[in-house]
Amino acid sequence: xxxxxxxxxxxLRDKVEEGWAPGMVAGIRHQGxxxxxxxxxxxxxxxxxxxxxTPFRIASLSKPVAGAIAASMIADGTLAPDDPADVWLPELAxxxxxxxxxxxxxxxxxxxxxxxxxxxxxxTHGLGAVFADTPLARAIAESGILTGAIPPDLEPGEFMHRVxxxxxxxxxxxxxxxxxxxxxxxxxxxxxGQAPLHQILxxxxxxxxxxxxxxxxxxxxxxxxAYRPGRAGLEVLDPPDGAFAREPAFESLGGGLVxxxxxxxxxxxALADGTLLPDEQRRAMTGDQLTDAQRVGMEEVAGPGTSxxxxxxxxxxxxxxxxxxxxxxxxxxxxxxxYVNPSADFIGVLFTQRAMGGPQDNFNYxxxxxxAALGS
Numbered sequence: 070x071x072x073x074x075x076x077x078x079x080x081l082r083d084k085v086e087e088g089w090a091p092g093m094v095a096g097i098r099h100q101g102x103x104x105x106x107x108x109x110x111x112x113x114x115x116x117x118x119x120x121x122x123t124p125f126r127i128a129s130l131s132k133p134v135a136g137a138i139a140a141s142m143i144a145d146g147t148l149a150p151d152d153p154a155d156v157w158l159p160e161l162a163x164x165x166x167x168x169x170x171x172x173x174x175x176x177x178x179x180x181x182x183x184x185x186x187x188x189x190x191x192x193t194h195g196l197g198a199v200f201a202d203t204p205l206a207r208a209i210a211e212s213g214i215l216t217g218a219i220p221p222d223l224e225p226g227e228f229m230h231r232v233x234x235x236x237x238x239x240x241x242x243x244x245x246x247x248x249x250x251x252x253x254x255x256x257x258x259x260x261x262g263q264a265p266l267h268q269i270l271x272x273x274x275x276x277x278x279x280x281x282x283x284x285x286x287x288x289x290x291x292x293x294x295a296y297r298p299g300r301a302g303l304e305v306l307d308p309p310d311g312a313f314a315r316e317p318a319f320e321s322l323g324g325g326l327v328x329x330x331x332x333x334x335x336x337x338x339a340l341a342d343g344t345l346l347p348d349e350q351r352r353a354m355t356g357d358q359l360t361d362a363q364r365v366g367m368e369e370v371a372g373p374g375t376s377x378x379x380x381x382x383x384x385x386x387x388x389x390x391x392x393x394x395x396x397x398x399x400x401x402x403x404x405x406x407x408y409v410n411p412s413a414d415f416i417g418v419l420f421t422q423r424a425m426g427g428p429q430d431n432f433n434y435x436x437x438x439x440x441a442a443l444g445s
Contacts, residue, residue, distance in 0.1 A: 071102075071104065073099075073442055074097055074104055074106075074439070074442050076438045076441065076442055077095070077097070077106075077435065077438045077439050077442055078095075078106045078108075079438075080434050080435065080437075080438045081093055081095060081106060081108055081419075081434075081435065082108050084434055085108045085109040088302075088303075089423065090109065090296070090303075090404065090421045090422060090423035091109050091110050091111070091112065091113050091293070091294070091296065091303070091422060091423075092107070092108060092109025092110050092111060092118075092119035092123075092293065092421070092422060093107075093108055093109060093119065093404075093419065093420060093421040093422070094106065094107045094108075094119055094120075094121055094123055094125070094329075094330045094419075094420045095107075095330060095417070095418065095419045095420070095435065096121070096330040096331060096333075096334040096416075096417070096418045097415065097416070097417050097418075097439065098334060098338055098415060098416040099414060099415040099443065100414050100415075103334065105121040105330060105331060106121070107119040107120055107121045107123065111123060111292075111293035111294065111309075111422075112293060112294040112309070113294070113296075113303065119293070121329075121330060121331060122282065122329050122330075122331060123291065123293060123329065123420075124282050124287040124288075124291055124292055124327045124328065124329050125292075125293065125327065125328065125329070125330075125403070125405060125420040125421075125422065126218065126292075126295055126307065126313050126326075126327055126401075126403045127326050127327065127328050127333065127401050127403065127405045127420065128218055128324045128401030128402045128403040128404075128405060129248070129251075129323070129324050129399055129400065129401045129402060129405075130326070130328070130333065130399060130400070130401040130405050130406075130407055131251075131321065131322045131323060131324050131325055131326040131401075132251050132322065132323060132324075132380040132381065132399060133336075133337075133340075133380055133381040133397075133398075133399060133407075134270070134274060134283075134322055134326060134336065134380075135251055135254055135255060135258070135322035135323070135380045136190065136354045136378065136379040136380030136381050137273075137274060137336075137340060137345060137346065137354065138258055138269060138270065138273050138274060138322070139186070139190055139254065139258060139379060139380070140346050140350040140351070140353065140354045140379060141273045141274075141345075141346060141350070142258065142261060142262065142273075143186075143350055144346060144347050144349075144350045147261055147262065148186050148261055149186065150185065150186050150187040150190065150353075151185050151186070151187055152185060152186045153183040153184070153185055154183070154184045154185055154186055154188070154189060154194070154253075154257060155183065155184065157257045157260040157261050158229060158253065158256065158257055158260065160229040160230065160232060160233035161184045161194075161229075161232075161233065161253075163179070163180070164179075164180040164184060164195070164236075164237050164241070165177035165178070165179060165180065165236045165237065166178055166179070166180050166195060166236060166237045166238075166239065166240050167205060167236050167237065167238055170199075170201070170203060170205070170238050170239070171201065171203040171204070171205075172204070173204050174204050174205065174208055174235075174236060177236045180195070180237065180240060180241055181240055181241075182240065182241045182242055183241065184241045185241070186257070187358075188241050188242060188250070189250045189251075189253055189254040189257065190250075190254065190358070190379040190380060191245070191250075191358045191359060191363070191377055191378075191379065192245050192246055192247060192248070192250040192251065192377060192380075193241070193242050193243070193244065193245055193246070193250075193359070193363050194237070194241050194242075194246075194250050194253070195237030195238060195239045195240060195241050195242075195243065195244075195246065196232070196235060196237045196238055196246060196249050196250070197215075197238075197245075197246025197247045197248050197249040197250060198215060198246065198247040198248050198249070199238060200369075205235065205236065205238055208235055209235065209249075212231045212232075212234070212235065213231065214228060214231050214232055214235075214249065214252070215248060215249055217402060217424075218295065218297075218306055218307065218324070218402050218403045218424055219307060219312045219313075220252070220312075220317060220319050220321035220323065220324055220325040221252070221318075221319050221321070222312075222317075222318055222319070223318060223319050224318050224319065225255075225256045225259065225319060225320075228252065228256065228319055229253070229256055232249070232253060242363070243362065243363070244362065244363055244365060244366040245359060245363045245364065245365075245366035245367040245377060246366055247366075247370055248323055248324075249323075251321075251322060251323030251324075251380060252319075252321050252322075252323040252324075254322065254323075254380070255319075255320060255321050255322040255323060255325075258322070259320070265320065266285075266320040266322070267284065267285055267320055270283075270284075270285075274336065274345075275332075277345075278335055278336060278339050278345070279335075280328070280332040280335060280336060281332070282327075282328060282329040282331075282332050283326060283327070283328040283329070283332045283333070283336070284326070284327055285313075285316065285317050285320050285321075285325050285326060285327065286313050286314060286315055286316055286317060286327060287313060287314065287327040288314075289309040289310040289314035290309070291309075292309040292313060292314060292327070293309065293422045294307070294308055294309055294422060295307040295308075295311075295403055295422050295424065296422055296423050296424065297423070297424040297426070298423065298424070298426045303423065306403070306424055313327055322380075324401070324402070329420075330418050330419075330420050333407060333418050333420075334407075334416055334418045337398075337407060337409050337416050337418070338416060340354075340355070340409070341409050341411060341416060353378070353379060354378050354379040354380070354381065355378050355379075355381060355383060355395075355397045355409075356378050356383060357376040357377070357378065357383050357385060358376070358377060358378050358379065359376045359377050364376050364377075367382075373386070373388075374386040374387070374388045374392075378397060381397050381398065381399055382397060382398060382399045383395075383396070383397045384396040384397065389436065389440075390437070390440040390441075390444075391408065391410065391413075391417070391436040391437070391439055391440035391443075392408070392410065393410050393411075393412045393413060394412075395411055395412060396408060396409060396410040396411065396412070397409050400425070400432065402424055402425050403422070403424050403425075404420070404421035404422060404423045404424055404425060405419065405420045405421065406418070406419045406432040406435070406436075407419070408436070413443060415439075415443060417435070417436065417439055419432055419435045
């Protein structure tokens with residue numbers, strides 16, 4: 070490894086040695102040169118070391134893959150952004166919308182617009198994570214459609230049936246709402262492609278790019294244990310033989326992929342280099358697709374200076390030293406992060422097995438030394 074990123078790798082070693090996470094893997098591509106780093110163990114108390122090709126549950130870093138698949142379908146005419154989603158998802162026909170966000174579930178009006186493919190791509194279709202204690206929030210929790218690090222244990226048809234029983238919180242196109250649209254989009258892509266989602270993933274992304282370790286499940290002998298922070302330290306979130314060790318009932322591109330740092334960096338590199346998608350669709354996917362009104366919902370989750378493209382966050386002001394307008398990336402709740410900065414010609418990917426504990430958690434311990442190394 071070159072000396073340029075030694076301070077970055079040392080920062081990751083320090084996080085592992087202090088017990089913040091059992092292990093982590095990172096990759097950086099800068100001006101055409103790629104380096105990888107691994108530190109720590111796959112499971113606390115066991116000797117198996119992290120390797121650069123260790124598979125991780127990447128959670129919401131699955132979303133940009135959904136955006137790329139949709140963009141490829143738009144490029145070949147399978148989909149169009151303004152197609153009504155109910156062409157493939159009849160469960161979304163004639164949606165009802167709450168009269169106000171905290172209204173009783175039966176206090177609704179008819180939607181003023183059809184839900185479109187674009188709404189699902191941009192997470193503006195009107196239903197998603199609700200952070201207040203409202204009747205809709207409780208109904209979403211009871212329905213099982215909005216889960217955390219582990220995707221819904223529902224068949225796609227049952228998932229859509231439960232979605233259809235819920236009113237929208239906002240009118241379609243009115244406001245950005247997190248996550249649910251990504252799982253709905255996953256069902257739409259499979260139905261539009263007339264094939265299981267894993268087959269579409271292989272045909273459009275992993276096969277052409279040679280990504281052998283990106284799928285909806287992985288060998289339990291290779292998976293690290295996933296942890297989450299608890300009162301007494303790290304607690305097991307998902308064991309190696311847990312939810313991601315077998316074919317899932319629901320193939321979720323909202324948060325259901327397993328991948329390796331080299332695979333994911335190769336995916337982002339192909340996207341950035343223009344070898345994965347035609348320029349028109351690539352620019353749409355990685356550009357700001359939200360109106361000011363829609364962006365209010367995004368800023369509630371990600372803060373100012375960030376907007377949303379097609380299933381990926383995009384930077385609008387570059388207030389952090391490693392970001393710049395035109396950059397894009399996202400994070401995953403299981404402890405993963407990735408960012409592409411075209412103006413500085415770098416891609417960074419970090420996978421850990423420590424789930425994020427809340428909005429206060431970040432990956433600055435990786436990005437800050439990386440920005441310093443690039444500026445040196």
